[in-house]
Amino acid sequence: MSAAAVSEGASGAGAVRWTIVLAVVLTAVLEVLDSTIVNVALPQIQAAFGITNDQTVWILTSYIVASVVVMPLTGFFVRRFGRRRLIITAIVGFATFSALCGLSWSVEIMVACRLGQGIFGAFLIPLSQSILFDSFPKEKRGQAMAFFGLGVVVAPVLGPTLGALLTEYFSWRAVFYVNLPIAAFALTMMTGELKSEDTKRITVDWVGLSLMVGAIASLQLMLDLGESRDWFASKLIQVAAITLVACAVSFVLRGRGKRDNIIDFSLFRDRSFAGANVAILGFGVAMFGSIAILPLFVQGLLGYPVLDAGRLFIPRGIAAGFSMVLTGSVLVTRFDPRKLLVVGLILTGSGNILLGLLNLDAGFWNLAWPGVVSGLGMGLFFVPMSTLAFQNIGPDRQDEASGIYGVTRSLGSSVGIALVGWQVASRLQFHYATLASGITPFDAAARAWLAPLNLDPASSEGAAQIAAQIQQQASLLAFQDAFWLTGVAAFAMLPVVLILQRPNPQAAPVAAH
Template identity: 65%
Template sequence: MSASPAAPVRITIVVAVVLSAVLEVLDSTIVNVALPHIKSAFGATTDQTTWILTSYIVSAVVVMPLTGFMARRIGRRRLILTAITGFAVFSALCGLSWSLGTMVAFRMGQGMFGAFLIPLSQSILFDAFPKEKRGQAMAMFGLGVVVAPVLGPTIGAILTDTYSWRMVFFVNLPIAALALLMLGGELPKDEPENVRIDWAGLFLMAIGIGALQFLLDQGESKDWLSSRVIQVAAIAAALGGLAFVIRGLGRSETIVDLRLFADRNFAAGNAIIAGFSVAMFGGIAILPLFVQGLLGYPVIEAGYLFIPRGLAAGFSMVITGAVLVNRFDPRMLAALGLILTAWSNFATGALNLDASFWQLAWPGVIGGFGMGLVFVPMSTLAFDKIDSARQNEASGLYGVTRQLGSSIGIAIVGAMIVRGLAMDTALLTQHVTPYSAAAQAYLAPLGLTPQSTEGAAILSGEIARQAALMSYTRVFDMLGWVAAGLLPILLVMRRPTQSGAAPLAH
């Protein structure tokens, strides 16, 4: 069939909003690889450099729920164009940073503008396509939101190793310029509304969400509740969040419409996407530590490890959105995706210290297929009954849930690795003594004894390696059970009235 006159416009909008989404999600992982180089450039400590990540995430997660309000206040077209421009400006400033303090300040600005990009991109796509074509739109959108952060470590490693750490920020500029050019020419204008600002709600939300994100980011490095700062953050998160929810449920006009969660598909979809982010991105976060710190992979080769996962995720996104969602119940597709995600984590946890590149990569491929099977159907299910007037707001809340889930996953796996390593080292040490027959047999081929200095050092190193492996295995198994544990939530979700996906041109 021939393309309709509107088809080129739709394709342009899809490409533009995918580029907008890539700006934000790529930046969330591409910077991680460059942190050691930034640390050396500024003479900073490890704790200080974590603020480069924390400042961005905290500012983004606080601002993201305001997407619906700001879109009504100044217009969606103006907001996304402003957000892309602001993100590009602060990206350039990050690349030009001359101290750690300026870097942290510019990253905070990056996060504030970047917070709007994913929710606005998603809501623009929902409005651009009818329900029966949303699967196709979400498949294209998912290529940016899910594949970009998976490939982020690879791209960051190549740019940092070949050029400079500053390039991980400058790479945003051509992407932003292209997205601005395309959206500025195709996105229709909309009229802003005279919306009253709920200052009290805004304050409570910022305190609750900001303190929670800070707690998740800094808790492990500050030894959690043994730190007075983390204690204050926990209290602020609990009181601010509770007050915001109680106040929001009792008012008709608030900064964020919590009544969206009355829709069971939207509420269940948020729960699943949060848990999925824990299971998937928690594993992605510790995989570089596993292969570089324990298996001795160089940074470039560790980055290449994510390429098969990214390709599988991209293929899965397209096939799920273009074909599968149109033919099968999205709940069944999401269930298969969660099973593959669980399988991926269990398979990674079953590896040993002699694992080859492809033994490490294949579980990632399985997980990549799972990403597409979860992401596209979840978007279709969660937003099925959300009307167009509330799309921006719902997308903002959905984005916050995804981000908090990812942060919770990273915080949990970080704590489990540290505590598990100490526990497993103590456990193994109890069974390895200078008079142990196993220790003597292990060192005998080397002509050493446990009593010798060199022999004791080899035993100590091997204990540390085995303890670390046990700790990582426990974490990957836990993430697998998290993914599997989400399956019952699908039972409360309704099948969408129209869940198909048609080609962009028809």
């Protein structure tokens, strides 16, 4: 953003420019909403195209891979093209490919359009954050950033609810079309708010770019396909792992001390920024891991209809929104942000563990209240963490730092989804084998359980009933283990708080996704 634009934002007696707040919130919502809204529609997409589970995974993978690969390049593209030109292009490109996704007639076209969505969507969060950061005086940034955080934290939580409603009452294609009016509104306001700025002609480190793309794409491929391909039993996963190690090691060794490296490694010399990236990675596992498996738990095991499963996220979203506004506008200015982080991590972990204590008789509010606890923790985490992460980052490095921070958050969500998927699958096998080993045709308890059905454990019908019951109980135990894992992931980030520097009294809160 030009100096004039920044100056203008800082003038006017420190007045908050709500137009720019709403513009960047809507721009950010475009990206974060898409990260969860599509998941609910996947069964309908799979049926429409007649594709397998492996092919369905590529609809999610293509978007995530493209986004994670491109996001670290935000700073590079800003220097080359300018924020205004880049964010307007990103909004238009994202909306265009969203429309094309809705018009897709085959899985191949869908995957190609999702790649386009990911490429353009990658810039939306980092640019929105850095634009808002530079547009307000320090004394007003907390209030503005609280509403920004409200959008970027609540949107992915409520994504399954909106996706369920659109799929149920309209069509799976509507989950892509919903982006169009949001994009149009954001584009109108963004175009009027941002000023043109000078650009620089800079050289591209193509070797470094290729190594970075190879490493991130390989990691994402492993995370998305590892569980379905039995991890390292698959040659594809083996090749991806070798590529990941080779590219990552080469990228780091080559880029250390290299001035024109595609990523500025000197950012990680700031221990607060480095620690924040570790914390947001772990928090992504805790947050997105639990959000990913909750619909599977309530729909697949408890038999909830899709709309009821979607409504479970409403209390969590309301709690997260309340916590975000309260933290950004009041708490972060009165308390040490590191203490708020501790409370946020404890609440998030506790909410996930409470889900791990539920059984097959759990009702709606038994499932919803743990989400409220986790939602309160989310708000107490995001604003303080971003305050600490960017307190030592100058305006000239804000775009690049935001891009790196966004990639780490995205990788955390990918790791979380992959980890809980593996946990459910592996623990299901373990619990099934353990439970089944104690059942025999002569088991008194089994005979007593089948007696009202006039079945014998030795009969095929009786054996099928027992197998179904064992499968159900093993699934419950597997989901409980997965929820516990996401809770432990939140608690495991508590020591990272010790790495973070004492907050600078002059630093303003910066909400980040």
